[in-house]
Amino acid sequence: MEKTALNTDIKKEQDKAQELIKKQGLRVLVCAGTGCVANGSMQVIEKFRELGADVAVLSEQDKMTTVPTGCHGFCEQGVLVTIPDLKVTYVKVKVSDVEEIFESHIKGGKPVERLLYVDPMTHNHVMDDEHINFYAKQTRTALKNCGNIDAESIDEAIAVRGYEALYNVLEENDPDKVIETIEKSGLRGRGGGGFPTGRKWRFTAANKGGKSYVVCNGDEGDPGAFMDRSVMEGDPHKLLEGIAIAAFAVGADEAYIYVRAEYPLAIKRLRKAIKDAEERNFLGNNIMGTNFNLTIHIREGAGAFVCGEETALMASIEGERGMPRPKPPFPANKGLFGRPTLINNVETLANVPVIILNGADWFNKMGTETSKGTKTFALTGEVNNTGLIEVPMGTTLRQIIFDIGGGMREGKKFKAVQIGGPSGGCLTEEHLDIPMDYDNLIKAGAMVGSGGLVVMSDKTCIVEVARFFMNFTTNESCGKCVPCREGTKNMLAILQKIVKGNGTMEDLDKLEELAEVVKAGSLCGLGKTAPNPVLSTLKYFKDEYIAHIKDKKCPAGVCKALKRIVIKEEICKGCTKCARNCPVGAIEGTVKNPHKIDQSKCIKCGACLNACPFKAIVSE
Amino acid sequence: MTELKSSIDFTKIDKILSDYGYEKTNLITVLQKVQEVYKFLPEDAITYIGDKIEGLSPATVLGVATFYAQFSLEPKGKYEIKVCDGTACHVRGSLPVLEAIKEKLPMENGKMTTKDGLFSVETVSCLGACGLAPVVVINEKVYPQMTPEAITLIIDTLMKEEGR
Numbered sequence: 082m083e084k085t086a087l088n089t090d091i092k093k094e095q096d097k098a099q100e101l102i103k104k105q106g107l108r109v110l111v112c113a114g115t116g117c118v119a120n121g122s123m124q125v126i127e128k129f130r131e132l133g134a135d136v137a138v139l140s141e142q143d144k145m146t147t148v149p150t151g152c153h154g155f156c157e158q159g160v161l162v163t164i165p166d167l168k169v170t171y172v173k174v175k176v177s178d179v180e181e182i183f184e185s186h187i188k189g190g191k192p193v194e195r196l197l198y199v200d201p202m203t204h205n206h207v208m209d210d211e212h213i214n215f216y217a218k219q220t221r222t223a224l225k226n227c228g229n230i231d232a233e234s235i236d237e238a239i240a241v242r243g244y245e246a247l248y249n250v251l252e253e254n255d256p257d258k259v260i261e262t263i264e265k266s267g268l269r270g271r272g273g274g275g276f277p278t279g280r281k282w283r284f285t286a287a288n289k290g291g292k293s294y295v296v297c298n299g300d301e302g303d304p305g306a307f308m309d310r311s312v313m314e315g316d317p318h319k320l321l322e323g324i325a326i327a328a329f330a331v332g333a334d335e336a337y338i339y340v341r342a343e344y345p346l347a348i349k350r351l352r353k354a355i356k357d358a359e360e361r362n363f364l365g366n367n368i369m370g371t372n373f374n375l376t377i378h379i380r381e382g383a384g385a386f387v388c389g390e391e392t393a394l395m396a397s398i399e400g401e402r403g404m405p406r407p408k409p410p411f412p413a414n415k416g417l418f419g420r421p422t423l424i425n426n427v428e429t430l431a432n433v434p435v436i437i438l439n440g441a442d443w444f445n446k447m448g449t450e451t452s453k454g455t456k457t458f459a460l461t462g463e464v465n466n467t468g469l470i471e472v473p474m475g476t477t478l479r480q481i482i483f484d485i486g487g488g489m490r491e492g493k494k495f496k497a498v499q500i501g502g503p504s505g506g507c508l509t510e511e512h513l514d515i516p517m518d519y520d521n522l523i524k525a526g527a528m529v530g531s532g533g534l535v536v537m538s539d540k541t542c543i544v545e546v547a548r549f550f551m552n553f554t555t556n557e558s559c560g561k562c563v564p565c566r567e568g569t570k571n572m573l574a575i576l577q578k579i580v581k582g583n584g585t586m587e588d589l590d591k592l593e594e595l596a597e598v599v600k601a602g603s604l605c606g607l608g609k610t611a612p613n614p615v616l617s618t619l620k621y622f623k624d625e626y627i628a629h630i631k632d633k634k635c636p637a638g639v640c641k642a643l644k645r646i647v648i649k650e651e652i653c654k655g656c657t658k659c660a661r662n663c664p665v666g667a668i669e670g671t672v673k674n675p676h677k678i679d680q681s682k683c684i685k686c687g688a689c690l691n692a693c694p695f696k697a698i699v700s701e
Numbered sequence: 702m703t704e705l706k707s708s709i710d711f712t713k714i715d716k717i718l719s720d721y722g723y724e725k726t727n728l729i730t731v732l733q734k735v736q737e738v739y740k741f742l743p744e745d746a747i748t749y750i751g752d753k754i755e756g757l758s759p760a761t762v763l764g765v766a767t768f769y770a771q772f773s774l775e776p777k778g779k780y781e782i783k784v785c786d787g788t789a790c791h792v793r794g795s796l797p798v799l800e801a802i803k804e805k806l807p808m809e810n811g812k813m814t815t816k817d818g819l820f821s822v823e824t825v826s827c828l829g830a831c832g833l834a835p836v837v838v839i840n841e842k843v844y845p846q847m848t849p850e851a852i853t854l855i856i857d858t859l860m861k862e863e864g865r
Contacts, residue, residue: 115829115830115843116830116832116845119830119833119836119843119844119845120833120845155832156830156831156832156833157833159832301829302827303827304786304787304788304789304826304827305787305788305789305827305831306829306831307829307830307831310829341829342733342771343825343828343829345841380729380730381729381730381733382769382771383729383733383771384769384770384771384825385768385769385770399725399726400725400726400728400729400765401728401765402764402768403768403769418726459789459831461788461789461792461831461832461834462792462793463792463793467789467832467834469832499788502788533788535788535789535792541792546791549791550788556826559768
């Protein structure tokens, strides 16, 4: 097919943008993602700018520019300051540290050691990202630019090849070839389901002709996952470019990005990015001089987890209650406003420009047989390095938790890892070495889901975690399917009974039975997967359930109702202090004789524990 | 149609409705904007919107308003405290933080706002700031790595500012 002549010269634009960046001189990258902003990065940026502008000492060639970037992913160490030219990353930077960095390192060439990252395993100070295990062991494609560019500047995006893929695609003017490339790349939906992306595109493109839509699912509702937030905040243009390429491929001229209202920063940056891209004619009418038009709208969600389900999400865009409907008809045939609709998740679409630029083969060389490319995971919980990571599919849990994650926090013992949020399951020590991909995780009783990884230690109560997730799905069930609405409620009631110490062994059978009913009788993914956290913990941690039921004990010491506060008779001196401090009069005893706690009255407030001068009172 | 008598100034709602073209599909956005004005969705506003947008009834609007967690039918406090109870925050101890808040700010049964209208408290399921767990947000400001002691101090400061 003949190439289309475009009125934009992307190479020239790139040169111009790179020239602008060169003029910035020394780039001081300060993370301005949600996490770092909470830790005060805006003040840090201001201070750097103040110092940089003020000093005439810095001649034109060693001018410095402070760049607020998107999320670096290493939120816990925020505020993060990276100066690539000096090969340094500073962690936990406060406003009061800025002057020292400036004087000592930027001007004096001497790094500020106390602000360097300390490896939790070796206790060594580490200079830069290449040597921080958290970064060194990752492969970043979707997140590549997050943290390296000013998320609010379109020039910075262009300088790192932003919109080049869109340019190439428009120049070639062959939508079918685009779909072929995506098919060949092996990209699968990153929102959880893992449906082959190319196939979805092909289905939608088959209905070309009339009005059709692209919808980007940014309703990242899984508690514990924040990769989509990072992409939207840190590299919004990449997402817009991915949407534009998708729209071109399937023949859509209107797109919606559905973003959670809980992500105000992401919404703000996307709005700006859309405006900037329209000004450059990378979006809007006759994009780059072709006859391809695309308008992108932003819709703010209103706090309903079920809206992550595609048919519910579309109902929500249409202004209705976000309740799923049966499929078929699939969105590809009858979606938003009854028109053919392609609906993809943020991370999926962020992978598209990179695949177009580097080719399908480059992408499908990464990963496993059935799951290609990289996947982002939100690593949280009881590990030393929490944050957002991106690794090739097939990486093992051990590599993630112990290499990238830097091992368990405070020397705690690894017990389990919860993958995939409320739809996923808990995996244990025996799963640490399986290569993680869509299919292996399903086999093990969990799922990739959106990629939340919550690491749990021996101080985490598994039954309580199952209760937590069930509580979540019960609240978020939209109520359409009775098995989900009532089943999750009853499963939650049983779990509550167990954590309170009132469970019976029959309850465990009932739990399993209910789980099957909920799974079989629900329309959408929320209900179909809601029992997973319970089923997987029952499978791997049944003894912990039994301990709650039979021994009335919580092995992790978390469940308050099962806690017992007792006085050790051999240590008690009979000083009566505990009895005087007890708010409910549960402690009996006479002076100089060992006291005793009446368990039926005790409310486990711990007042006696703190009052005892002889450490004779313990919680067990 | 009978004219609605209400303490609410409908001109503000009219402005929002016309900004969004009285479109049925913009209902959620309209409700978000109205909530920004009043800090909650007054019943009269819901009825009004249901009457004004073609193809909707007050019942449908109420149905939408009650479906989404973001919408509140009761007034929220001057300080909206959101305690994140996502997985990461939960595992790292968000519940003791919530308990400390509830102890500090006693509320009537079933209510989420203090009697003086100063504070409202709710849990949210994930703010996406998991690296900072447990997180509390008060009026858009994010407070990282909270403990029961830290949140008590923060509330004390806010109360002092308000002269309580």
